[in-house]
Amino acid sequence: MDASTERKLLEHARVVSNERVAEGVGLIVLESPRVAHAVKPGQFVHLRIEQGASFLLRRPFSIHRVVGDRLQILYQVLGEGTRALAGKERGAEMDLIGPLGTGWFVPEGTAHALLVAGGLGAAPLGMLVEALALRGIAVTVAQGAPTTERLVARELFEATARRVEISTDDGSAGERGFVTALVERLIAADRPDVVYVCGPEAMTRIVARQALAAGVACQVSLERLMACGIGACLSCVVATVDGQKRACVDGPAFDAADVLWDASEIPPKH
Known part of the structure; x- marks a missing residue:
């Protein structure tokens, strides 16, 4: 079953801890049992950080680690959303959708x-x-x-x-x-x-x-700006040898041999 057909979970998550780990970088730990037990390496969650006009769109975050029922998320403070995330204290609640995307694949025979x-x-x-x-x-x-x-x-x-x-x-x-x-x-x-x-x-x-x-x-x-996170809005496309792919569904992990890095590599459509 691929990422586009897997069941996505909407879950209320509670902040367990939120610490600065480097200049401009934080590590937030969220209690999110259902997503924690479903996520695979390389997948992400779409997090609603706050209510209000500035937060109508969820923000995507990679899952760094899973420990029991808890998700660990590394984030860099860059804009309004991540500044709000950095201010979240223990016990605060947010809701998230996940796990999303296609994660890493381990080829047969990898040693x-x-x-x-x-x-x-x-x-x-x-x-x-x-x-x-x-x-x-x-x-x-x-x-x-x-x-x-x-x-x-x-x-x-x-x-x-x-x-x-x-x-x-x-x-x-x-x-x-x-x-x-x-x-x-x-x-x-x-x-x-x-x-x-x-x-x-x-x-x-x-x-x-x-x-x-x-x-x-x-x-x-690959990181792309995302709006919906479920493949509907086409805001996160990646050019590949098989056409435009969606980073939120077909990725974010891609076979590098399939990615067209330059516009000049994209084959013309006739």
Whole structure:
């Protein structure tokens, strides 16, 4: 059963905790039993943060981790919605719809996976690294961020993955520079069976091309502005070799080989 036909759940969620984990980044924990027991790695929820004209549209958030009946969501404070989310205190209630979207896929025979997280791209990789480890799959993580403080979820990766390689723009942790340089070396040296990527789209595009050039399967989680979250409004389209796909239903995880990154790659319609 694919994401478009799975039953979506509307659930009232209670805030268990809401903490700042880095500059401009928070981690909110929501008690949401039904969604917690249904969500799969790479999926997301659509959250109604407040009532009122500014919050008519729900906001989409990746599920970082599930612990029992609780969802963990990493978020970056960027606009009115996430500022309101950052102000939510223990005991506050919101409603959400989920789980939504198509998450990560583990190819048959996978023994070694490389996860690439750029900045807040760590968010949808938390559940994945735990799920892969539980299946006995060796996991290497390449994580990049502007500074040490912005290496969100680093502790989780280091506790779960077989190996973690770090890069920071300012050299405050790991190698100085972009994570794409690490990835190129790791793919060449380790030859993983599959690469999973989430982060800024410029980084994601580079890593996808590195993997595909090496003949390694690659999946990417793509961020798009979303209105409905259920595939009706077509505001979150992604150009692919099979036409326009909806990030909220067909994604957010896509096979990188199917994504058309440039408008010039989109075949003309006759």
